[in-house]
Amino acid sequence: MYRRGFLVAVVATTGCLEAAGDNGEEVTDPTDIVIVSDGLGREDTGTEDERVYVWGVARNEDDRDLSYVEIRATFLDADGKELDSVIEHVEDVTSGQEWAFEIEYPHFGEDAADVDDYELEPTTGL
DSSP: HHHHHHHHHHHHHHHHHHHTTTTTEEOOGGGGGEEEEEEEEHHHHHHHTOOEEEEEEEEEEEOEEEEEEEEEEEEEESSEEEEEEEEEEEEETTTTTTTEEEEEEEOTTTTTTTTEEEEEEEEEEO
C-alpha cells in the first residue's frame, strides 16, 4: 500500500518537472538581480504580536526583461541556525527596473523574537 502511494508521488512529481521544462522559461544566473539595499524590520517587540520582516530594494541588472523573479529570505537565529524560509516573487521585470519588497517571517511573538539575522537569495526566469 505504501509503495503504491510512493509510485504515485514519483509519477506526479516527474510530470510536474516535465511541464515546468516545457513552458519555455529559462532559469538564469541570480547575479542578474542585485539587492540594492535591505534590512531587518521588527514591530511590536516583546509582545505576542511581535512581527519580523526583511525589507529591501532589488534591481534587474540584466540587459533583458525577466518574466519572473523570486527572492528567498532565510530567517536565522543568533547561532546562525535556519528558522524558516519564505519566497516572494514579482513578474515582468524590465531591464534596469528597481522594486521594493517586504518578506514577512511567518511566525509571531516569541518565535519572531528568535530571529536575529537573515539571508537573501534571488532567482530569475526569462
